[in-house]
Amino acid sequence: MDGRLQVFAGNSSPALANRIVSELEAPLGRAIVGAWKDGETRVKLEENVRGSDVFVIQTMSRPVNQNLMELLVILDALRRASAARITAVIPYYAYARQEKKTSGREPISAKLVANLLVTAGADRILTMDLHSPAIEGFFDIQVDHLRATPILAAHFRRLGLDDLVVVSPDSGSVARAEEFRRRTGGSLAIISKQRPGPERAEVLEMVGDVEGRHAVIVDDMISSGWTLVKAAEALLARGARSVRAAAVHGVFAGEAMRLIQESPIEKVFVTDTLPLPEGVSSDKVEVLTVAPLIAEAIMRIHKDLSISALFT
Template identity: 65%
Template sequence: MEGRLQIFSGNANRPLAKEIASHLNINLGRAMVGRFKNGESRVKLEENVRGSDVFVIQPTCTPVNEHLMELLLLIDALRRASAARVTAVMPYYGYAKQEKKTTGREPISAKLVANLIRTAGAHRVLTMDLHAPAIEGFFDIPVDHLQAGPLLAEYIRDLNLPKPVVVSPDAGGVGRANSFRERIGAALAIIAKQRPQPDVAEVLEMVGDVEGRTAIIVDDMISTGGTLAEAARSLKERGALAVHACATHGIFAGDATSIIEKSMLVETIVTNTIPLPPNCEGARIRVMSVAPLFAEAIMRIHKDLSLSALFS
């Protein structure tokens, strides 16, 4: 596309934004993103964006509503300042778990968020590992959907774990786990679970053999850590030699890091789509950077090139 490439960021994950800008050999755009004394979000661009191809890097992680508002205001400011194109780069898409009604009289929040982003003036969205891939269809603008699986699989493959078996922590993640299994050449197991209430899971049964094998639990996000700790305990009870975990988004809500620290997990590997919470040194968490992948995707979008090569 014609026009200068510029990158701006809200306060959600500035270290990732700086790392992406560094890979692209450009400086992060100057913008004041803060609050007025009455608590309202405040945004002011401090450089010219007229005719530019602008990317706003802002995962909508905790506090979700505040970071979402910053993103919307940044997009609106850029559009009103005559940016030629605005891409919302959302490494983590908040509200993704609310993509359907589970009971009556509930909103479909993930769809509403998609409407807000489009209404604010975004021309396209770049995201990673949506909790429900159908969310892509909620947008009436192009969505580029990156995957962290290849990056995480490469790390696991280099560990040369004995007799690996990839474990999906629920039936919904079987496709993700199977693709991961193919990348590292491992067996597959599935944990069947039910949620008696939100954020509470209980293991019911397991399909597949894990005895005498090294188990790798693969999921898209780690929220409370309860499911993960329970799955690790269940796998050890069924004879797994050791249990590792991989996930794209390390949300680590509440006391998740202390739950993981006390669990039977050898190591938990996540990416830096979301900043790690403080005080998690003892939780054996390893962070892989997705900055090179996002930088490559941004450059390809800017130059109107295909992104297909990034999914191989």
Template identity: 60%
Template structure:
């Protein structure tokens, strides 16, 4: 343990502190700020020579700034002779840009992976990547954790009678099916298309939600458009209530936060359950939003990586 060091950028210091508390160690001393000209400034304030360094940084809004903090911290640790550097990225920004949808577009998620590797990361630890293919964008080991067991445990502690799990689109069926299997309830699937970015159109639904409490399961909530349209369809098909579960609260810090707030005020969604992969300021925590922490999961993964133990045991 005396060779283990944890540092954090400014994206989610609370989660980093919770992880360190679970590991019974202190967050490493680092200066992570900006110069007056707006450039990011980083300096590690303690010795990391020969250490196993974990840098915790969600690349949430402002995405580009938080990515730059991560890159500079990795570079600083590499130049300070750390023996191994793990980029702990609870939320991986640009993950929705993992493929070309039209001509002359970048594959941004791949480019970000290249930059992280070039900066000097030896491995990556992430939670619920939007597309599993992103693991293959890295030529270094990637430990891809799932938050489903933690979110399912929430509903086991707070059971919903007559529940049905709903996938908001065909691409999320595997995720929703795993969730409903763990919870022991039926599954419904909504067919959706995106005529343009950040715009969703609901087409139809497979499954019975009449008189049931529907739980929409997704990996992230961004603009809230998919959530709103899915909730409207479920209620029109006779659902008693609609709940939503997502790993990443990607609406935080963006204009979409107001849209999600309106959805909650409109009473179409009774509750949204998310994790703390993205920091949610206390003033933005609505009474209908529940936060499940992934700190213990990430702490256990960090300990297993540090001790060269299996991380796949955490996927079950």
């Protein structure tokens, strides 16, 4: 791209956006992003973007639908203002768990969101740890899929825990847990579970030796907290010395924080792809930033350099 680099952001996570532009050593683009008196989303760009390579930072945090709509309107404004290329930077892609039909008469909402982003004007997507990698195939534009596992694993290496066992809470997270184990050392254990109801989980069986070891449960997100707490209880029942957790996206829906606070889990590590729920805190939760990684990816996209080189 010959156009200048410009970065704009919605209101979903100002702290993360400011960290990213600080890493880029670039200013955040001036824009009015708010709402009209009737609740409709209002966007007005206050800078010229004609011919620019523009990046829009907007994670899909709560309120999800409002933040999604905000992103769509910003994209439309940039397209109509003749930006040369528009990249939607979406640290957390919402609706990702609705990437297929599990029963009749259900939507595939992850595909609908992809269609909306492209229609609104996105030329490229930069996201992190999609719940289902298959979502990349929902787009006919370039998708750069970052992974936060190296950041989480590096932090665990600094903790210096011996006799570590990395635990996948279900079959879908085995690849992520194995990459984490490869970067930290230790062994691997896998939990088999079933869901008796929405956002509820029951442990059925476990493969791997955890007795006398420090266990770390590795997953892409923590939503209701049920899966995490039940897995921790099962690990301790099997003789684990301690239980910690590492997840990319801290959704912490409903009573998740309370469940974790009251659980035997020693510490939960998440990244700042999502802000912690307003008014909620826990001394058991530690947040690691992904801003340097996203900033590096933005600069590489702008300069037409390899993104995959970040993970070699």
